[in-house]
Amino acid sequence: xxxxxxxxxxxxxxxxxxxxxxxxxxxxxxxxxxxxxxxxxxxxxxxxxxxxxxxxxxxxxxxxxxxxxxxxxxxxxxxxxxxxxxxxxxxxxxxxxxxxxxxxxxxxxxxxxxxxxxxxxxxxxxxxxxxxxxxxxxxxxxxxxxxxxxxxxxxxxxxxxxxxxxxxxxxxxxxxxxxxxxxxxxxxxxxxxxxxxxxxxxxxxxxxxxxxxxxxxxxxxxxxxxxxxxxxxxxxxxxxxxxxxxxxxxxxxxxxxxxxxxxxxxxxxxxxxxxxxxxxxxxxxxxxxxxxxxxxxxxxxxxxxxxxxxxxxxxxxxxxxxxxxxxxxxxxxxxxxxxxxxxxxxxxxxxxxxxxxxxxxxxxxxxx
Amino acid sequence: xxxxxxxxxxxxxxxxxxxxxxxxxxxxxxxxxxxxxxxxxxxxxxxxxxxxxxxxxxxxxxxxxxxxxxxxxxxxxxxxxxxxxxxxxxxxxxxxxxxxxxxxxxxxxxxxxxxxxxxxxxxxxxxxxxxxxxxxxxxxxxxxxxxxxxxxxxxxxxxxxxxxxxxxxxxxxxxxxxxxxxxxxxxxxxxxxxxxxxxxxxxxxxxxxxxxxxxxxxxxxxxxx
Numbered sequence: 001x002x003x004x005x006x007x008x009x010x011x012x013x014x015x016x017x018x019x020x021x022x023x024x025x026x027x028x029x030x031x032x033x034x035x036x037x038x039x040x041x042x043x044x045x046x047x048x049x050x051x052x053x054x055x056x057x058x059x060x061x062x063x064x065x066x067x068x069x070x071x072x073x074x075x076x077x078x079x080x081x082x083x084x085x086x087x088x089x090x091x092x093x094x095x096x097x098x099x100x101x102x103x104x105x106x107x108x109x110x111x112x113x114x115x116x117x118x119x120x121x122x123x124x125x126x127x128x129x130x131x132x133x134x135x136x137x138x139x140x141x142x143x144x145x146x147x148x149x150x151x152x153x154x155x156x157x158x159x160x161x162x163x164x165x166x167x168x169x170x171x172x173x174x175x176x177x178x179x180x181x182x183x184x185x186x187x188x189x190x191x192x193x194x195x196x197x198x199x200x201x202x203x204x205x206x207x208x209x210x211x212x213x214x215x216x217x218x219x220x221x222x223x224x225x226x227x228x229x230x231x232x233x234x235x236x237x238x239x240x241x242x243x244x245x246x247x248x249x250x251x252x253x254x255x256x257x258x259x260x261x262x263x264x265x266x267x268x269x270x271x272x273x274x275x276x277x278x279x280x281x282x283x284x285x286x287x288x289x290x291x292x293x294x295x296x297x298x299x300x301x302x303x304x305x306x307x308x309x310x311x312x313x314x315x316x317x318x319x320x321x322x323x324x325x326x327x328x329x330x331x332x333x334x335x336x337x338x339x340x341x342x343x344x345x346x347x348x349x350x351x352x353x354x355x356x357x358x359x360x361x362x363x364x365x366x367x368x
Numbered sequence: 369x370x371x372x373x374x375x376x377x378x379x380x381x382x383x384x385x386x387x388x389x390x391x392x393x394x395x396x397x398x399x400x401x402x403x404x405x406x407x408x409x410x411x412x413x414x415x416x417x418x419x420x421x422x423x424x425x426x427x428x429x430x431x432x433x434x435x436x437x438x439x440x441x442x443x444x445x446x447x448x449x450x451x452x453x454x455x456x457x458x459x460x461x462x463x464x465x466x467x468x469x470x471x472x473x474x475x476x477x478x479x480x481x482x483x484x485x486x487x488x489x490x491x492x493x494x495x496x497x498x499x500x501x502x503x504x505x506x507x508x509x510x511x512x513x514x515x516x517x518x519x520x521x522x523x524x525x526x527x528x529x530x531x532x533x534x535x536x537x538x539x540x541x542x543x544x545x546x547x548x549x550x551x552x553x554x555x556x557x558x559x560x561x562x563x564x565x566x567x568x569x570x571x572x573x574x575x576x577x578x579x580x581x582x583x584x585x586x587x588x589x590x591x592x593x
Contacts, residue, residue, distance in 0.1 A: 061491055085494040086502075092495035097488045102510045111506070115497045159496060 014038070014072035016163070016195065020057045020064055022050060029053070030221050035197075035212055037072055037163075040189065042206040042227070043199040045216025051199045054222070055165050058197065059092050060085040071163055071195075091156035093166040098152035099140035105151050106136045112158040126154045130184065146170075146177035153185065157192055164189060164196045170205060182208050183368045207231075207247055207287045208367040232327055232336040234317040239325050239338055244290040246337045248330075252282040261306075262366060267333035272306045273364045285367040290325060292363040293339035297349060299358050307361040311337065313353055316346070326351060328359055337361075374567055376543050377551040378574075384459070384547060385527040388466040392474040392523050393516070395467075400478035419472050426469060430536025433465050437537060457539045462547070465533040473522040481515025482508070521582040525575060 014037040022029045029050040035041050043051040056062045058069055060076060060083060069076040076083045099108050113123055127133055130150045140148055149169050156164060170178050186209055189196045200206055206213065206227070213230040215238065216222045223236070228247050231238050238244065250266040255277050262278060264271040264286065271286060278284065299308060311328040314336075318324050324346050326339045337359060341351070349357070370378075403415060421429060436443045437455040447455060455461040489511060493503045509516075531549045538545030540554065548571050555564040 059495060061494070084499075085491075086497050086499045089497075090495065092492075094488065094492070098492055100489060100492070100507065100511075102507075102513075111493075111498075112496050115502075155496070 015070075016041075016072075016197075017068060017070040018054070018058060019068040020054060021066065022053050022057060022064055024053065027053075029219075032221060033214065033224055035195075035214070035224055037195045038193070039211035040186070040196045040198055040209045041212040041214055041224070042210035043197060043214045043216060043222070044201060044203075044206050044210075045222070046218065047201065049216035049218050050222075051201075051216050052167050054216075055092075055167055055197060055199055058163075059090055059165055060088055061092075074162065089160075089162040091159040091161035091164050093149065093152045093156055093164075093169050095168045095171055096145070096148075098155075099143075099148055101140055104137055104139050105132065105143070108140070108151060109136075109155055109158060112155045116159045118158045118160055123154075123158060126157055126188075129188065130154050144173075144177075146173040146181065149173065150181070153188070157188060157194075160192075161194055164194050166196065167199045168201070169198075170200075170202070178205070185209070186368075203241075203243060203245065204287075207245060208285065228336060232338050234315050234325060234327050239290075239317065239327070240319050242291075244325060244338050244340065246288050246290070248286040248288065248335055248337070250284055250286050252278045252280050252284060254280055264366070266335060267331065269309055269331045269333060269335070271361075271364060273366055275366050278366070278368070282368070287365040287367055288337060288361055289363065290338035290340040292361060293328075293337060294360045294362070295326065295339055295341060295345070295349060295351070296358045296360055300360065303360065305360045305362055307364060309337075309359050309361070311357060311359040313351055313355045313357065315353060316351060318343070324351075330359065370566060370570070371563070373542050373546070374551065374563070374570075377546050377548050377567075378570065380459075380543065380545075381528055381547040381549075381571075382574075384462055384466060384530075385524045387463050388470055388527045389474070389520050389523045391463065391467050392470060393520065396471065396474040396478055396519065396523075400475045401482055403475070403479045404482035418475050421469050422472050426530065426532025427536060429469060430465060430533040433461075433468070433533065434537050437461060437464070456537050457541060457545060459538075459544060462534055462538045462545055465537050466527045466530055469530060469533045470523045470526045473526045474519040477515050477519040477522060478512070481512045481518075485511050517582060517585060521578065525578060528571070528575060 016035045016037045018031055018033040018035070020031045022031070027050070031054055043055065045051055053062070057064055057067060063082060066079060068078045075081070076088050100111065103111065109123060112118070127136070130153065132151060132154060135143060135147060135151065143151070170181065173181070182205065198209055210227040212224055213227040214222050214224040215230060215236060217237070225233070230236060232246050233239060248266050250264040250271060252262055253265045254263040255261070256263060256272070260274055261272045262275050264273060264284065266286065273286070309331050311330050312332070313326060314329050315327040316324055322343055324341055324343055326341060328337045328339060329335070330337045339359060399418070403411065403418070434456060435441050438444045439448065439454065444455065455464060485508065489507050490503050493507045498506065529549060530547070531553070534545065534547055535550060540546050540550050548567060552564050552567050555567065
């Protein structure tokens with residue numbers, strides 16, 4: 001899949017193998033996953049579908065018999081052995097209460113430093129990058145929820161983990177913090193080349209971060225695949241959501257300052273999106289909601305919509321008596337896009353697989 | 369003025385309270401930890417047993433201890449067979465009785481502290497590669513400071529005021545088992561009210577000083593947390 005992660009030759013092709021049979025009370029789940037041990041894999045699904053339970057099992061925080069966890073050549077659990085959490089080279093960020101309250105921020109970072117090979121210079125670089133300088137002498141309870149998670153991230157990265165696990169770390173922070181934090185997180189895990197498993201039920205976080213998506217459904221085994229393929233797979237419930245979405249990787253090519261428009265390129269397609277300046281060459285993701293895409297049989301010259309792309313219908317699925325979701329192949333590029341139309345329009349346009357038409361994209365969000 | 373035997377009794381009392389508190393911290397900490405963490409269904413039985421000295425008359429506890437530890441008791445006979453000096457009417461007998469008598473005063477505050485810390489800090493420590501021993505020394509103990517202060521304070525103060533158990537298994541031997549409370553009782557019985565006043569005042573002062581310094585210290589520790 002298209003990913004801007006720089007592959008490390010040492011971990012290229014390494015896999016994270018997870019086989020677990022989780023049972024707790026009436027809850028039971030069988031997971032059999034084979035994920036790339038690089039980039040960001042998002043665990044997504046409704047609450048109670050076992051995302052956190054599986055993450056805890058991977059970290060060894062909960063022990064389930066006859067499970068298996070392998071990271072590349074490392075074996076943390078199989079039928080014969082179980083490595084306790086403190087001997088696994090991982091780091092884990094919980095939803096909340098990550099920091100030790102008997103230590104200040106500096107002490108919390110020192111706790112990690114004492115138990116890893118990281119140097120003081122590396123600590124200082126992380127402090128600088130995450131903007132923690134002014135917080136070092138603060139007590140964890142004096143920090144905002146977001147600041148606490150930043151400190152937790154710095155502390156986790158100081159462990160130089162082979163695998164980073166995060167369990168809904170942003171469920172208690174506000175939107176502006178999220179907007180600042182997510183690009184930082186993405187950049188830091190790329191920089192350290194550490195695979196990240198990220199549990200979330202927020203679609204915007206997943207759209208922004210995930211390379212691989214692991215979909216959890218109650219009572220079923222989780223499914224995994226590249227994030228663009230999973231989001232647009234009409235056989236999965238993701239494409240049937242009211243906020244169904246598609247993701248397209250693109251590169252900034254120019255900024256039309258007079259209109260405040262970014263010009264972006266995805267394959268041979270050009271998008272123009274209003275937004276703040278980004279340097280040409282910046283890799284971004286375009287997030288397009290299915291409900292913001294309408295279809296026309298001919299290119300409309302007299303419209304306010306900026307982005308109109310030639311497309312071919314691949315597949316149709318009925319969401320309800322009145323609505324359909326249409327999977328499109330955009331501009332013959334292998335780029336997938338979802339469109340939501342009424343059944344009446346579908347009949348009117350005689351939508352069917354193979355039909356060539358135009359996708360009119362009303363709104364595009366640029367995710368860094 | 370304080371007589372020599374008064375001083376002896378005071379020192380003996382402090383020694384008894386000190387030894388008892390130390391032993392209680394050693395056995396009470398793992399016990400409290402287990403009680404705080406175990407999911408065993410029958411745990412409440414052990415909790416009731418630990419709390420028993422709170423409601424049991426000390427003389428009843430002392431009576432059973434006397435029977436068990438005495439020369440004809442099963443513990444006493446085992447003790448003699450192993451060639452140790454007898455437990456009754458000795459300092460170590462007093463310590464044994466006090467340990468049981470003050471057990472809930474040390475175990476309960478520790479259990480509360482451990483429960484309030486919860487599992488999270490330990491899980492966090494494990495993900496930061498801290499092993500079990502490391503977690504105990506660098507997470508549990510520092511986070512439980514105020515709980516340990518409370519437990520020691522209550523254990524010490526409660527042992528200092530002990531009377532019934534001591535009288536039953538220790539008797540009233542000056543310099544060996546005659547603690548302050550028993551000496552005061554003796555003085556009142558023989559109508560030495562002036563001496564009793566002096567000793568009671570001393571005990572009051574010592575207890576109050578301990579409590580005041582401990583509460584002051586605890587206030588500061590709370591601020592740190």
